[in-house]
Amino acid sequence: MSTLLEGRVAIVTGAGRGIGRAHALELARHGAVVVVNDYGVSLAGEGTGDSPAHEVVAEIEAMGGRAVANGADVADFEQAAAMVQLAISSFGGLDVLVNNAGFVRDRMLVNTSEEEWDAVIRVHLKGHFAPLRHAGAYWRAEAKEGRQRAARVINTSSGAGLQGSVGQATYSAAKAGIAGLTLVAAQEMGRYGVTVNAIAPVARTRMTEGAFDTSAMAVPEDNSPIVAWLASVESADVTGRMIEIDGSKVTVENGWAHGPSRDLGTRWEAAAVGPALRDLLAAAPAPEAVYGA
Structure with a gap:
């Protein structure tokens, strides 16, 4: 086993299957002890009562590592707090903190129900906020007591949240929100020794299979070495970044940035907006195509 993460304590949410499982195993291979969180839901986010977290714990223990299973609903504020406390009391x-849990309910926008919108936004966006909020409070308290930790947060966004994806308005909105959350958290928590980054992983999982041809897609394990490095003390100078991973290709994403502008010096009249805005659009780079367009 590698010693890159020796002695480090990690939580991975949604770690029972797919990308999360790969993350948990990879962190353990590099010496981390892991809280393997999985609520046990179907692809659409419906509770099944069958959490595979214990199986992942068994795999980690079989390789000589240490882990504990956790079945918290990460979007439940109190359960998220208890999950963080479990890591502290156990290890x-x-x-x-690797925020990974999520599911999809793909629909064209005009066919999306309120319940579908609320469910996806809840698990992805609140499911990132709640664990981050409680972990952040712990790290702040540790720093104030003179025990600042080299803490790391790796959030999970998506190309759908960065470029958009037809048929995934809700999922895209949630993943875009995670990107914004990452930027703010990186700035606010840096003073406590915490870095906050996000990945946009590409992989053949139960979330992508059936939606389109996934035969040429990367496997979940392809994403995890990048997460392992971001989780290490070596990554202290990297924060507030979005990293897309597609098999062997790693891309640092460029998010929203100020482009061409014109200051009129006075209030704009509506009739003057069109010509000025068209000039600015002509000088700006064209946006990348929405996935599925």
Whole structure:
């Protein structure tokens, strides 16, 4: 086993299957002890009562590592707090939070129900906020007591949240929100020794299979080495970044940035907006195509 993460305590949410499972196993291979969180839901986010977290714990223990299973609903504020406390009480602290849990309910926008919107936004966006909020409070308290930890947060966004994806308005909105959350958290929590980054992973999982041809897609394990490095003490100078991973290709994404502008010096009249805005659009780079367009 590698010693890249030796002695570090990690939580990985949604770690029972797919990308999350790959993350948990990879972190353990590099020496981390892991809280393997999985609520046990179907692809559409419906509770099944069958959490595979214990199976992942068994795999980690079989390779000589240490882990504990956790079945918290990460979007439940109190359960998320208890999950963070489980890491602290079981292993003496917390160093790494990998927010990964999520599911999809794909619909064209005009066919999306309120319940579908609320469910997807809840698990992805609130499911990132709640664990981050409680972990952040712990790291702030540790820093104030002179025990600042080299803490790391790795959030999970998506190309759908960065470029958009036809038929995934809700999922895209949630993943875009995670990108914004990452930027703010990186700035606010840096003073406590915490870095916050996000990945946009590409992989053949139960979330992508059936939606389109996935035969040429990367496997979940292809994303996890990048997460392992971001979780290490070596990545202290990297924060507020979005990293897309597609098999062997790693891309640092460029998010929203100020482009061409014109200051009129006075209030704009509606009739003057069109010509001025068209000039600015002509000088700006064209946006990347929405997936599925």
